[in-house]
Amino acid sequence: MRAVFRSVMTAVAASACAVTLLASAGAAASPQEAQKAQKAHKSKEPSVRRVTQGANGPSGDASVSANGRYVVFESSADNLVPGDTNGAPDVFLHDLRTRRTVRAGLTADGGQAPYGGSSPVISADGRYVVFRSRDLIRGQEQTGYFRRDLGTGATDWVGGADDLYPGEGALVGASVSADGRYVSFTARQTRTGRPGHRTAVRDLATGGLTVLDSPYASEAHLSDDGRRLVYWESVPAPVSYPPSRVFVLDLRTGQSRRLDVAADGSTTTARSGHPAVSGNGRVAAFASWATDLVPGEDPNGARDDVFVADLRTGALRRLEAPAAEGHSTLPSLSGDGRYVVFGFTPPGVSWGTTHLYRTDLRSGRTTPVSRTADGTPAAATTGERPVDAHGRTVVFSSADGALAPGAPSPGGDVYVRTMR
Incomplete structure (x- = not known):
């Protein structure tokens, strides 16, 4: 400040x-x-406004289309649209131009989802919304991810935990290509002493399902064309301080390579994870505790930093943190690969409390995203696709009511910040 x-x-x-x-x-x-x-x-100056103004319940997990116009999010509020009587959280779409909110998580018949919906992500073109729900298609008892076509109203089944761990899995995340054709999703094994993660990609044009060979692939994210997939490979609990690393996979050729690798080809033994990929598939980002990936002294020592990899040249760089100490983590990339949005946990703040920043990879300038009008950093979280194609629009959720004028909603709101 x-x-x-x-x-x-x-x-x-x-x-x-x-x-x-x-x-x-x-x-x-x-x-x-x-x-x-x-x-x-x-x-x-950047401007911020509350997308869920007047909601009578908490909202979050926001995602934005590439043109920065449409925001999808999950909310427990039942007063955002008329006729919300299912008593469950739902998936909504907000048009930032018209300021109109509609419910996007609907059944194939256009009715409200009997069990609601969660974990939404919008395609880059803004036409498709992928979300988690149950029993949306008449006559089919399915629990998992569905894709709704906002243009035609069609709702299609994508896949669920049973596709990866029949009878013993739980879903943990999804990603979608720009045109909505490809959807990746991950499930966690739940009934063994050392659970694993598996990730699959569904081609909704052919119905084909590609399951990654790795028994620990998680947090997968697709490029806009659906060709490149970045993922985090980690041995889950109860292993103490398990090793973890990040990869990029070319789904067309089947070739994969590790990203947390130093310029001399050496691999770090530190934990790396939370990967992201730009829409154009040229840039990837991840967080790591490593101090040996790039030359020079690491200002914050063995704490999380965000690293950015050029997928064409292999060049790797470490982002400068907002402060000398603390943790930088959970990066997301703009579609053009120029901007990185990430969370920063300052020293002395409880772990998991992140303030959002945006770094321009061309100029190196880092700008606060989640801050109040007086410049105070605010704790915030993001969804799967929180930034538009050119890094101008960033969506996030926060319980800090001072971020925008008006009365905050109980439990937190979705906000949009326009960066200029």
């Missing part, structure tokens, strides 16, 4: 000097011009 205050004071001082120089040259700005300049300066 002090750094923000210093930056503002520096900008004010610079503006004052500029006005003085113009005045001495006989070109003093009029009050009207000064007012215009002030408005222009303010318009460059």
